[in-house]
Amino acid sequence: MSGTLYAAISGLNAEQALLGVISENIANVNTTGYKSSSMSFAQMMQQTLSGGTAPTATLGGTNPEQVSGGAAVGIGAVDVNMSQGSLQTTGIKTNMAISGHGFFVIKTPNGYAYSRSGDFTLDAQGQLVTPQGDFVMGWMAQNGQLTGESQGNISPITIQPNMNMAPSATTSVSVNGNLNAALATAASSTATTSGSTVRNVPVTVYDSLGDPVTLNVNFSNPTATANSGTSWTVTVTEPPSTTALGSGTVNFSNSGAITSGSTVSLSLQSTNGSATPQKVTLNLNGLTADAAATSLSGTAGGYPQGTLSNFTIGHNGVITGTFSNGQTQAIAQVSLANFNNTAGLLNVGNNLWQQSANSGTAKIGQPGSGGLGTISSGSLEESNVSLANQFVSMISAQQGYQANAKVISVAQALDTTLVNTIAP
Template sequence: MQVAAITTNFGQGSTQTTGKGTDLLISGDGFFMVQSGNETLYTRAGAFEFDSNGRLVGPNGEMVQGWNAVDGVVQRGGQLESIQLPYGVINPAAATQSATVTGALPAGSAEGTELVRTIDVYDAAGNELTLTLRMTAQADGNWAVDASTGDPATAYTGTLAFTGSALTAGGAFTVAGIDVDLGAVTTFPKLSTISIAEQDGNAAGTLESYSIANDGSILGMFSNGEQQVLGQVAVATFINPAGLEKAGGSTYRASVNSGAATVGAPGTDGRGGLQTGALEMSNVDLSQEFTNLIVAQRGFQANARIITTSDEVLQELSNLKR
């Protein structure tokens, strides 16, 4: 009796939720790529963490492979490299170029009624300024508007003209280099919902936290409220994963039988997507394995009885001769 073959079961295992942001599970086909010394290995064990150098590593220090972003852009399909958080990176300041005003001004307001709205905006150096809109009701039902960021030289004065509740003139102007859009402003009797809804500038910010998405993208959150892609984890698939050779520590290496790895982003071209905060557990069904063990044991017992019976028959034949 001898073992016919040993094969590895790469079927999907059960899911164990951990809540840890760097624990990754592949939902479907594929393997994480890790660099161990000068060798690229493959694994489905996603118990990763960032080390003191910001590198995403496995339990034994293997470096997870993928693509690091440059200015928030990932070149998928480019040269693979070890995933590394850019500690100390600065999300650059961006000057405010536009602001949007929405809502309703109170129709029928007494002449001289004044409404003031403000929003923080930014110059090219990331310095915070305050954009102030001062709107004053006129006798004819229109509204005078004064806008400024504190510098009289760049202030704006104009009129918001209405026909009924619809804005017909003055719905756009520029103040201190900021294009202000009031095109959605209306009037409504005794109701004021006017507000400066948004602006597109920001101060400079430092990296505060990160998260990993289902497609392997690592998203950085900065102190200025901005978000930026920092990198993306790669996933490899094989024509014949059963042909992979064991390398120890739940890792495998490619072989002639497995074929070359096909590398891409999670969730593309048949590759499984990622689940963050979870790990893939054993895919062994213990109850089935115990059943198989009992069946094998009974088979062995039956064969042993055959040998015993055969020996007894031969013994009887020997006795007959005597």
């Protein structure tokens, strides 16, 4: 009966191991990014009583005869289910979930690891980290420019809370709107229509230090031309000085469309230590001159220095900062990694995986490219454990355990009967 007992004991051990896998799945039903496991059994080595015979002319063939040689069943494999879990909105912008394939790349004291759990936060130095303090990896922007994989090796992502955006000097100014063509008959540099001053359009520009400078774009001397159009003198000054920083003549057809003089070159001088002279182009292509009332507005490029006030994370993993100067700029991009065989990854705890000999090497890329999934900011991926399936598996394992225990009980009873028969 020893063979029967050993077979039943192997069954007990196998079912107990299965219950261990099931209990771990159930325990992690609310663990962010957890991937459930399943176990399969394998029949163990059999004792061969007869290897079987081939048919002959006088006798048919016989099949092999095998019985359990002791342990009848063992663990065949423990497989990880890498299917995606549901996404849960958290509203925390540093929380991230991957929609599709891929893993976040994490730098730990023991090297790179990979995770589906995006429960990230910023530490005191602005570094994007896991709950254990490990670094989230990606590409840092250079002067607001991201080139992703072509930029080189990944590095820890940092979002400094006091990050500054360098100022940008103005290189172009535009004046848009309409000049009242009827004023051409008056030939007056101070004529007004509907309360709008013809000759003075204030525009704020910025020097190389980001300091604002107010310019006046003056339109004067409106005169009629031979083609029934109009001609205007354009002069740009920096009040209170009346010295022209640039001037020109802009001409319009009888339909009010601009015909010449659409740009004026300006040369700004400064005494505050900024780069000088500052070359600026005045663009007048947005002007018309017809019978409508005068209405003018000016815009300029450039901006002052700004301080980071907020940031967002896009589906492509790009972290974009919003600055106090109203500008936006790329700060970094989160990287993702994938493997030829994700089921071959080694679970090292804390929602982390490491590559193994059978997973293949990590292929790192940008979210949304090369088969990698996209990122949802403000969300977390839930566990993919199905409680219903786990309870069904648990009932099956329990029944298997009870059946093997019953076999042991019956075998013991048979042994007792045999002993009592031999030695009454």
